[in-house]
Amino acid sequence: MDLALLRTFVTVHRAGSFTRAAALLGLSQPAVTSQIRTLERQLGRPLFLRQARGVTPTTVGDELAHKAAPHLDALVEIAETGLDDDSALRTLHLAGPPEFTAERALPALTRLIGDDGQGFSLRASFGNAEETLEGLAAGHHDLAITTARPRGSLLTATALCDEEHVLVAAPRWPERISSAPPRPKSATPLDNLPVVEVHESLPFVSRYWASVFDARPAASGTVIVPDLRAVLACAxxxxxxxxLPRYLCREALERGDVVPLHDPPVPPLRTYFLVVRTGTLAMPPIARAHEWLQQAAVDWC
Incomplete structure (x- = not known):
């Protein structure tokens, strides 16, 4: 059986789509379709059920993927690392949100490199959840940290940790709130305060208002800057x-540089996921980094 056909088959099985698999393999969709049909003719059994959106594996397809995928992943590992144990370090590519990756993930992984000595070298890139997952699926990254759980079988996600969100401002703002005139019942005293955010859509403030006040924020962004560390500096x-995430502003709160404006009984939380391409945890550097981040995350919660 042609290994190229098996590789295409496993990619389609994980992607759930001929179109997505073609992009990952660098082939045209007709070429992928032709290879799958050739494999189905060789086996004498259908491997996928064609649907309006993507494909679903048959029982035979699932069984073949279960048997073939680990061996194909092992061959990829051999091709990437070579046969010589003394060859150059394997480069691990990590992607995630800039603040969490810089403040949490990178320090943990660089400690692993320091302790391990010969495991891998590290390259990191920043992006939003959609960009990060697309890059991971396309093979540009080995590991991704994201606040969105991916769908489908191409990517495998593991819950990493939760972050608590805190509503903060400089110490002078609570005094202005307390001296402000009474507000209508439908409004909150916070509605007239200027807002610092990462995007015009106010993703963090809107999520907080919906969770805590069951409302939308009335204010618009006064300062918009696409990095939470810069948001903290402006606050x-x-x-x-x-x-802001509590981990990011904890020291500023302890110093009194900012103060909490509200203390809800149940603070809003956001979950981070550690994501890999399905099957790649068979590769030792990825598996080691994946495990190390999970261990480090125990102290982040």
Whole structure:
């Protein structure tokens, strides 16, 4: 049986789509379709059920994928690392949100490199959830950290940790809130405060308002900057209120640079996921980094 046909088959099985598999393999969709039909003729059994959106594996297809995928992944590992144990370090490519990756993941992984000595070298890139998952699926990254759980069987996600969101501002703002005139029942005293956010859509503030106040924020963004560390700096400088992960603003809270504006009984949480392409945990560097991040995350919760 042709290994190229098996590789195409496993990619389609994981992607759930001829179109997606073609993009991952660098082939045209007709070429992928032709290879799958050739394999089905060789086996004498259908491997996929064609649907309006993508494909679903048959029982025979699932069984073949279960048997073939680990061996194909092992061959990929051999091709990437070579046969010589003394060859150059395997480069691990990590992607994730800039703040969490910089403050949490990278320090943990660089400690692993320091302890392990010969395991791998590290390259990191930043992006939003959609960009990160697309890059992982396309093979640009080995590991991804994201706040979105991917769908389908191409990617495998493991819950990593939860972050608590805190509504904060510089110390002078609570005094202005307490001295403000009474507001209508439908409004909150926070509605007139300027807002510092990462995007015009106010993703963090909107999520906090929906979770805690069951409402939409009335204010628009006063300062928009696409990095939560910069949001914190602007909040410390007095630019307005901000919703931040507690881990990111903990030291500023302890110093009194910012203060909490609200203390809900149940604070809003956001879950981070550690994502890999299905099957790649068979590769030792990826498996080691994956396990190390999970161990480190125990202290992040």
């Amino acid at each position: 410390v400088a007095g630019a307005g209120l901000a919703v």
